[in-house]
Amino acid sequence: MKSDITVLKDSRTPVPTVLGQRSARIPTAGKIRAGIKVLTRRAQDNAHARDIYQRGIEEGRGFDDIERALAQALPDLQHPLVPKNVPYFTVRGADFPNPETARQMLDLYGEDRGDGVRRLYRFPVVFPADVWQAVMPHDLVCWGAGEKKFWSEYAADGRTRLCKCYAPVPQDRTSRKPIRIFGGRRTQLRAENSGMCDPELCPEYQARKCNLSGRFIFYVPGIRSCDAFELPTNSLYSMTRAIEKFEALAFLRGGRISGFLDAKRTPFYISKVEREVPHIDEQGRSVRTKVWLIEMEAPIDVAALLNVGDGEIVREADAAAMTFEAPPSAGAAEDREPSARDHFEPEANTEHAGTTVTAAAAPMTGGGIEEVEAILGVVDAFGMDRGRFEAFAQKRWGAGWKRNAGGRSRVLAVLEGCEDAAALAAEVDGALGAASEA
Known part of the structure; x- marks a missing residue:
């Protein structure tokens, strides 16, 4: 039995509060580490240091705790641990408020790849925001x-x-x-x-x-938590490749990267791949070194994603398309399938053979007007000009975004997920500036 979920949207401008004037942040509870720390060569020569390190590993303690224990027991041993690049992720109970969470992750997604140890090599994730x-x-x-x-x-x-x-x-x-x-x-x-x-x-x-x-x-599917999890990284290459994936998927999904990627509830996956990356050595020469980098995967059929969106959005977009397209012939109407281009980029195709497109538009319903007013209320709260944002929205989501319920949802989701109003304003200025120069 399918349950109906009703989403109530408040069209009022957000009310300032004593603690509300700050950038929105996603709360996190627990860390998945991208690597491990091992004893330095000097520390390995110390039997007491080896015992403390091994005991900490067996007890599931975090590397920071192990390092503090080493510093307390052996104060003369400076910097006893160094990071080590490995092909798996580290999930330890000490890195979570509830240590049981680490065990659940390993039970669900851990693998034993022949060395007798269950480790986290690849796991699904769902991102909570579209920015x-x-x-x-x-x-x-x-x-x-x-x-x-x-x-x-x-x-x-x-x-x-x-x-x-x-x-x-x-x-x-x-x-x-x-x-x-x-x-x-x-x-x-x-x-x-x-x-x-x-x-x-x-x-x-x-x-x-x-x-x-x-x-x-x-968030990790299958792990119950109100707070999100985090994976720290210092890798320029990993973050740069992730940005490319985010931007590509957002373009294909109408600005969305949050939630599951398709109707089949396909998530992103995070894994590691070994790549050669360049760096400058002490002599100023460019050398290449193999390292394990964080890799983000999106195992989806891109062709299907381009042509078929969410079922509800497609149905609503079919009705909205009548506001900017001339009615096709009866035969064409039966044979023609809706596409993402029809609904989200109407300005890209404004002429048909033997047909003149009219600008006539059906009036919006009361719910649509309230949703648009809610969107513009958020724009006001960000201190942005309504007219400029509407011009930006038309350029990014198409001329029919106001009358398309799916389009309104996309725009509102982007605004609600934005934590930096200044960055959004700069994006609007850049898009409108580029359009005017063109």
């Missing part, structure tokens, strides 16, 4: 004593990269004590380099103290 910047946040970051010291952040124009740091805590003029700060510590531009993030001129980056840091945020 790839929200599900793969990343920046350049320099860590100090237990906290971020410097980090990169983009300005409102979406192009200028800034170097930020925490501002000094103000002191009370009378007591000379630090004042209580509400809402978290303030940030400011770094004094050096006029607050600009320029890795080639940054002493921390050149000393390898500041590095690219990112993470994938997702």
